[in-house]
Amino acid sequence: MPLAGQEAAEVEDAAEEAAAPAGTARFFLDDRPIASLGFVLRGDGPRFALAPLAQAFGVEMLVGPLGDSHTLLFDDERVIVGPDSPSFVTISPEGVLREELTRLSSSPMKTPSGLKVPLDFLAKAFGERLGYDLSWDLGAQRLDARRRMLRMLDAEIEVVHQFRVSTVEIRLSERPRWRFERSEGAVDVLFLGDRLQMVEALDVGGDPLIESVDVSEGRIRVALRENATATEPRLVGGTPARLVLDVYRSRRSASADEAAPELDARSERPGIRTIVLDPGHGGSETGAIGRSGTVEKDLALRVARMLASSLQRRMPVRVVLTRDEDVDVPHATRVAIANQNKADLFISLHLNSYFGSAPHGAETYFLSREASDRLAAAAAERENASLSDVERADMADLELILWDLAQSHHLAESQRFANLVQEELNQTLGLRDRGVRQAPFRVLMGADMPAVLVELGFLSNPEEEAKLKSPAYLAELVESLVRAVRRFKVQAEARPSTSSAPSPTAAAPPADPSPAAGGAGVEGRP
Amino acid sequence: MSRNAWITSILVLLIAVAAGLVWWQMSLRAPAPTPGTVATAPDADAGTVADDLPTIDAELYFPGVGAMALYAERRELPDAGGEAFVRALVDGLIAGPEGGSLVAPLPDGVTLGAVFVSGDTAILDLRTPDSSPPPSMGSAREMLAVYSLVDTIVLGIDGIERVALLWNGRQQPTFAGHVDTTRPLVADRALLATR
Numbered sequence: 212m213p214l215a216g217q218e219a220a221e222v223e224d225a226a227e228e229a230a231a232p233a234g235t236a237r238f239f240l241d242d243r244p245i246a247s248l249g250f251v252l253r254g255d256g257p258r259f260a261l262a263p264l265a266q267a268f269g270v271e272m273l274v275g276p277l278g279d280s281h282t283l284l285f286d287d288e289r290v291i292v293g294p295d296s297p298s299f300v301t302i303s304p305e306g307v308l309r310e311e312l313t314r315l316s317s318s319p320m321k322t323p324s325g326l327k328v329p330l331d332f333l334a335k336a337f338g339e340r341l342g343y344d345l346s347w348d349l350g351a352q353r354l355d356a357r358r359r360m361l362r363m364l365d366a367e368i369e370v371v372h373q374f375r376v377s378t379v380e381i382r383l384s385e386r387p388r389w390r391f392e393r394s395e396g397a398v399d400v401l402f403l404g405d406r407l408q409m410v411e412a413l414d415v416g417g418d419p420l421i422e423s424v425d426v427s428e429g430r431i432r433v434a435l436r437e438n439a440t441a442t443e444p445r446l447v448g449g450t451p452a453r454l455v456l457d458v459y460r461s462r463r464s465a466s467a468d469e470a471a472p473e474l475d476a477r478s479e480r481p482g483i484r485t486i487v488l489d490p491g492h493g494g495s496e497t498g499a500i501g502r503s504g505t506v507e508k509d510l511a512l513r514v515a516r517m518l519a520s521s522l523q524r525r526m527p528v529r530v531v532l533t534r535d536e537d538v539d540v541p542h543a544t545r546v547a548i549a550n551q552n553k554a555d556l557f558i559s560l561h562l563n564s565y566f567g568s569a570p571h572g573a574e575t576y577f578l579s580r581e582a583s584d585r586l587a588a589a590a591a592e593r594e595n596a597s598l599s600d601v602e603r604a605d606m607a608d609l610e611l612i613l614w615d616l617a618q619s620h621h622l623a624e625s626q627r628f629a630n631l632v633q634e635e636l637n638q639t640l641g642l643r644d645r646g647v648r649q650a651p652f653r654v655l656m657g658a659d660m661p662a663v664l665v666e667l668g669f670l671s672n673p674e675e676e677a678k679l680k681s682p683a684y685l686a687e688l689v690e691s692l693v694r695a696v697r698r699f700k701v702q703a704e705a706r707p708s709t710s711s712a713p714s715p716t717a718a719a720p721p722a723d724p725s726p727a728a729g730g731a732g733v734e735g736r737p
Numbered sequence: 738m739s740r741n742a743w744i745t746s747i748l749v750l751l752i753a754v755a756a757g758l759v760w761w762q763m764s765l766r767a768p769a770p771t772p773g774t775v776a777t778a779p780d781a782d783a784g785t786v787a788d789d790l791p792t793i794d795a796e797l798y799f800p801g802v803g804a805m806a807l808y809a810e811r812r813e814l815p816d817a818g819g820e821a822f823v824r825a826l827v828d829g830l831i832a833g834p835e836g837g838s839l840v841a842p843l844p845d846g847v848t849l850g851a852v853f854v855s856g857d858t859a860i861l862d863l864r865t866p867d868s869s870p871p872p873s874m875g876s877a878r879e880m881l882a883v884y885s886l887v888d889t890i891v892l893g894i895d896g897i898e899r900v901a902l903l904w905n906g907r908q909q910p911t912f913a914g915h916v917d918t919t920r921p922l923v924a925d926r927a928l929l930a931t932r
Contacts, residue, residue: 276896312906564875
């Protein structure tokens, strides 16, 4: 049994620690003796007591509730390491993973005297963050941490603008030591103990949000155009590394100039004028596959095209598809397409599957309150933090989180529309009523309009899969959805003022934050 | 000695005996480090073998084959403590149910990589064979797979309230196309059912 193996290995660790050469090493920081610390030697290298080293570097350390994982609290991130595997994880204070797991040469060891970690953990966790080189002299039983000399890093910078967001990507030959500063009209990335060597000169061209990117030996300054704001850079990868920051129009300006008048117009004239249809999955992401080979991404696109055509024939609406071909489209881009088109309704179309073949019928989802609350809690946490230290507040991150919260302002309307969809599907098709449900679906987060995800049937049910391949059946499905939209439209237009007014915090959407996310274009259908 | 004094003495004696028994029971278990403090491990060598570990009743939540819900299956697992217990729960889910009409939540070949627990959050790194992309599946199947993991851990271990899921060492926008995994998830009790 795996647990027995795991436990046996731990016991083996303890036994081996007792048998292996061990002792007390001296720890020097810039040649000053700082502390004594226990170490143990194994075939795959030495391991050092973590607690005294954390103390020596001035980094607070917490032990998890189960006693194994140890969390190091650096200024703006947390490093979690434990005896479970040869890796560690870095997360933000809100619990969001900062980068992929970092591999280690060997696992840390849980010993009676505390967690002992390999030398490369010290180098990667403390050395890279605080700017020290670590070295171990077995003969002298001496561990040294010396402040690093200047390094020359090769740098390349790329600026990409799409969906109202400009992304600055700084590619570096090694993981940098850096600090981020904001000033009036600019943000700076300061390199600590590193100097930059530009591989190519940079021209930001006519970027609408960034005036210039100036590189000096130890600093990159991004000068922002009026009313633009930038996120704190995020570090991706180790060596080579990428620092990525996003620039977008600030919330104030968005409401002051371009966004607000249109949004206000939307709230003054309640109704359904623009509908965004989102065929689920696409490209490399197939979605569910039926027993006779029906692929969800293909069927979802087919239904979306039929629905778009039918809606535009039957009512005065503009319909936009998030994809009109078989391509990968990130969730953030799908939502951004809806927000940028000021859609009044967002419908994500999917086909379901389950472990067994029995489940059948349609389901309609809207965003779960838990997911909405989760985002609200994260936003509140940041907002509270900003109150205590306004200068240090990362308002850009807060705005990103608030944007994620957009759907929470439309939950009631989303539920109302979900009920209509479900009613129509049940009545028309005599499907089993699986009801309206809530779930933390990514594609519904951040949509600043009523938004639902419709599961039209189960491809894992052979009978339902067969029906879903029939053009007549698909036409009936589409007809049901058209009726639901019409009822919702009539209800919305009958109300004196809309209850799905735009969120008070609505900002220019932080659409697809990564240039790598690709550019699934908006497939408008005028 | 008055009658009241006798009664008081007997009560004090009984309380002392009961407190002693509770202390003795608790002392049989290895002390866990206090959360939020630097670990201070005992001086004695760690050292029991797996076979000697006490066991603990645990409930693993598996998806039903026919009904879209999670059903508890009771297991007796070695009380290894620490992250090893999280691993035991997840390995149990991966291995699959012992009873009929339930199903293993994760696709064949998926294994558990690293496990970390920080604060109230458990972080699980799921691995696919050859680090292939996470499997694509329908939302019903995905919901049950995700919450099989989350509910089993959160409802089974005091102190853990949230579970973060990684695929092959990276955080993904979704677990398998639908459920948001950019932030840790809390338990969803609405998916639990009884047989």
